[in-house]
Amino acid sequence: MNIDNNKTVSGHPYVRASTPADVEAIVGTMTTAFINDPLWGPAFPNAHCRAKQASSLWRLAVKSSLRYPWMLVTENVEAAALWIPPGGRELSLEEESKFEEFLVSISNRAVAGGIMNIFDKLEEVHPSEPHFYLSLLGTHSDHRGRGFGMGLLKENLTRIDALGAPAYLESSNPANNKRYASLGFAVRDAITMASGHVVTTMWRPEHA
Secondary structure: OOOOOOEEEOOEEEEEEOOHHHHHHHHHHHHHHHOOOOOHHHHOOOOOOHHHHHHHHHHHHHHHHOOOOOEEEEOOOOEEEEEEOOOOOOOOHHHHHOHHHHHHHHOOHHHHHHHHHHHHHHHHOOOOOOOEEEEEEEEOHHHOOOOHHHHHHHHHHHHHHHOOOOEEEEEOOHHHHHHHHOOOOEEEEEEEOOOOOEEEEEEEOOOO
């Protein structure tokens, strides 16, 4: 599907499809957005190495997702949303086969094991029916609180609605649940991680 660029977002800069030139800016946005996230912050327990280690994980996800035309950003990448379309995968089969060793290479065996456990638990409840999956949504810390993230998400959902498709996400921060609910997402599951932290999965049915 071709994605139209230059759609305004509630008075904010335009929404556009990302390009390979945006990768490092998107990685920077995701790194700042999730550095203190209640799930992904502790996943990298060494605070001195967290940003470097986490950015390597986000870079893999961002670069891999470029094979789909569904990584959307605001004009200057103040916010970014990584969507996996129906039938797609977050990583290629080759990347999946090497994923655990990749995690070891950027951290250590214990950290890698903890992150693998997170993804395993998320995968256990992942819906089998076709849907758009919001793998990552983040706003750079320099632009937080200005509506970029939710404005971007709203525009994304307009595009998904035009295709008559449902959407699914995992909310790692309970502070965001009401925001997602305001856009039509409803709680589907609650996943308790090994740390005790609860991740809420949310589903939004197709809209005509």
